[in-house]
Amino acid sequence: MHTIFRIGEVRKIDKKSPLYEVDLKLTSDDDQQLRQLTDRVREESSGSTGWYRMGKLLLTIGQFDKAEELYMALLEQASDDSDKTHIYHQLGWVKRDQGQYKEAASFYEMSLKIERKTLPEDHPSLANTYNSIGQVYHNMGDYSKALEFYEKDLEITKKALPSNHPDLATSYNTIGQVYNNMGNYSRALEFYEKAHKIYVKALPPTHPSLATSYGNIGQAYNNMGDYSKALKFYEKSLKIREKALPSNHPLLATSYNDIGGVYNNMGDYSKALEFYEKAHNIYEKALPPNHPDLAMSYNNIGLVYNNMGDYSKALEFYEKSHKIREKALPPSHPDLATSYTCIGQVYNNTGDYSKALEFYEKTLKIREKALPSTHPDLAQSYNNIGAVYNGMGDYSKALEFYEKSLKIREKALPPNHPDLASSYNNIGGVYNDMGDYSTALEYSKKNFEITKQVLPENHPDLAFPYNWFGKIYRSMKDYSKALDNFEKCLAIWKKGLPENHPYLAVACSNIGDVHRLMGNYEKALAFHQKALNIQENVQCSPLQVATTYINLGETYREMKDYSTAFTYFEKGLEIRKKKLSENHPDLAVVYHNMAKLYLATRKYSMAMKNIQQAVEIAQEKLPSTHPHLLEYKETFEKIRKKM
Incomplete structure (x- = not known):
């Protein structure tokens, strides 16, 4: 050696x-x-001449423009079909990694055209090309087409190779990824496990592909909401990488990112940050300053800060990510669209809807150019724009975009995909905000039917439909049904999430609010206090804390403890004023609550000032028949008669 x-x-x-x-x-x-690994690497790179090896190396290290330049030069010199086939295939790889999927498909199909003429139909090279075309359709979001080509690849690979060959495992893995993206996580797991059995038999115990395989299985369990199993497999992957790789290898960072993602889903944001920062430290040492993986790392850290409600920090990291992507990627690359989306989400969360809309529309512009009209990412863009209009109280516009999103998802996705459930949920939410509770309930039931089909019974996301049912029944004043659904929601989250997860606080606050409406004030206070205890001891969104303060204020107001009520209203109002635009409907709710408090304490001028603010916002933002607006007007009349 x-x-x-x-x-x-x-x-x-x-x-x-x-x-x-x-x-x-x-x-x-x-x-x-070393011997096991070098034998494997030698096997994987055999048969290539110098310039072709150089091209492959340039692709491996992310030098796509230089690789393209080299392959175009080689194409001009190519005299036989074999060389042309290989070069077209590699140019397809270049274009795919640049995010130019249509051009990638075109090059792969040129390669396939020659191969079909010159090779028998079960030749392994055809399998490789089918796999590559499948990847492009996968990236374009055309999952049925992707499966079609991946299955052609698998059919040839099964005939051509022994049953324990690593290339067969690769085929199973890619099919697993499609099922994962289709939301069929149990099928994904089935294919990942087929791949894993082969890798365990065929590869040395420290081979990188074995670590990747554990990572894929972890991903499936993560998506299924089984976070303890996800952690178990991600940690197996990490263990291999820690043995086989130097301490600052980027693949170690991949493992840290995966583990950080699980903790993020569990609501353990400090742990999530710890692992994301470990990954980030490696990327900073091991990669050039404009590498796309460094951008992804900044993005992950931004995501945690966004979930914690620290929006200025989130924006800071999202913008760092975006600057790298602007330098490193072509202007129509999907990852740039992801950056715009993340920045848009921060502005949406802070109630700066015009800014959010600006960034979501930038995302949409890229995706409309780069992706086919039925790509799920386009549906996500329409969905995000719908959410902004919903937040602005422009419900007809919100519905328009949510329905565009739904239309794509109904065409592109299987009928039980979680994204379809999300669309039904969002449309139901708009009808709820518009005061059309029966239609809201209809869409929420569609959401629930899909969610309970695709998720295991202990998955935390199964709680969301119950949460929505609770909200709708509360709006309909059917308090016993509202309580029943909020309690089901809490029970699921208690089983599936850590005891101090912010979602538990949301559920407790909702239960407390229903008890208030039913006149059970002591129970209401107990649940609101539980919510506040969680929120004051973990990092969560300030707006969630504001809601708990306002719910406590309303409870104390109805108990005629006006000074305590006022203290909580002030706390809630202060947060919402900081985080939301000045004419946000959620501010009108607080102004209305304070107007009722001033009315009860006979401070009529202050009552009038607050109710006028509530009515002005509601008239601008809500439909004329909205129950909130009608209630505010009723309170206005009561105050006017007292003055």
Whole structure:
């Protein structure tokens, strides 16, 4: 074996210098791990000539423009079909990694056209091309087409290779990924496990593909809401990578990111940050400053801060991510659209709807250019724009965009896909906000039917439909049904989430609010206090805390403890004023509550001032028949008669 070193550590010599100091450790001649890995690498790269190896290397390290330049030069010199087939295929790879999926499909199909003429129909090279075309359709969101090509690949691969060949495992993995994106997580898991059985038999125990396989299985369990199993498999993946790779290898960062994602889903945001920052430290050391993976890392950290309600921090990290992507990627790349979406979400969460709309429309513009008209990402864009209009109280516009989103999802996705459930939920939410509770209930039931089909009974997301039922029944003043649904919601979250998860606080606050409406004030206070105890001890959205303060204020107002009520209203109002636009409907709710409090304490001028603010916002933002507006007008008349 030639002289081989393990990389111990890579350090930048100083901040100004582009030079790095690398600690190398000489391997011994009988290093078993090295022998297994090099034998495998040699097998994977055999049969290529120098320039073709150079092209593959450029692709592997992300130098797509240079790879394209090299392959175009090689194409001009190519004289036989075999060379042309290979070059077209590699150009397809370039275009796919650049996010130019239509061009990628075109190059792959040129390669396929030659192969079909020159090779038997069950030749392994055809399988490889089918797989590549499948990947492009997968990226374009055309999952049925992707499956069609992946299954052609699998059919040939099964005939051509022994049953434990790693390439067969790759085929199972790619089919698993399609089912994962289709929301069919149990099928995804089935294919991931088929792949894994092969990898365990065929590969050395420290092979990177085995770590990836554990990661895929972890991903399926994560999507199914089984977070303890997801962690178990992600940690197995990490263990292999820690043994096989240097401490600052990017694949270690992938494992840290995966584990961070699980903790984020569990609502353990400090743990999520800890792992995302571990990943980020590796990327900063190991990658150039404009590498796309560094952008993804900033994005992940931004996501946690967004979930914690620290929107200024979230924006800071999302913008760092965006700057890298602007430099590193072509202007129509889907990852740029992702950046615009994330920034838009922050502005939407803070009630800055015009800014949110600006960024969501930038996303839409890229996706309309880069993707086919039925791509699920386009549906997501329409969905996001609908959410902004809903937040602005423009319910007809919100419905228009939510229905555009639904139309795509009904065409592109299987009938029980979770994204379809999300669309029904959102449309139901608009009807609820419009005061059309029967239609809201109809859509929420559609959401529930899909959700209970596709998710296991202990999945935390199964609680969301119950939460919506509770909200609608509360609006309909059917308090016993509202309470029943909110309690079901709480029971699911208690089983599936950590005891201090912010969602538990939301459920407790909702239950407390129903008890208030039923006149059970002591129970109401107990549940609101439970909510507040969680919210004051974990990192969660300030707007959720504001809602709990306002619910407590309303309870104390109805109990005629006006000074305590006023204190809580003030706390809630202060947060909402900071976080929301000045004419947001949620501010009108607080102004109305305070007007009722001032009316009860005979401070009529202050009551009038607050009710006028509530009515002005509601008249601008709500339909003329909305129950809130009618209630505000009724209170206005009561105050006017007292003055």
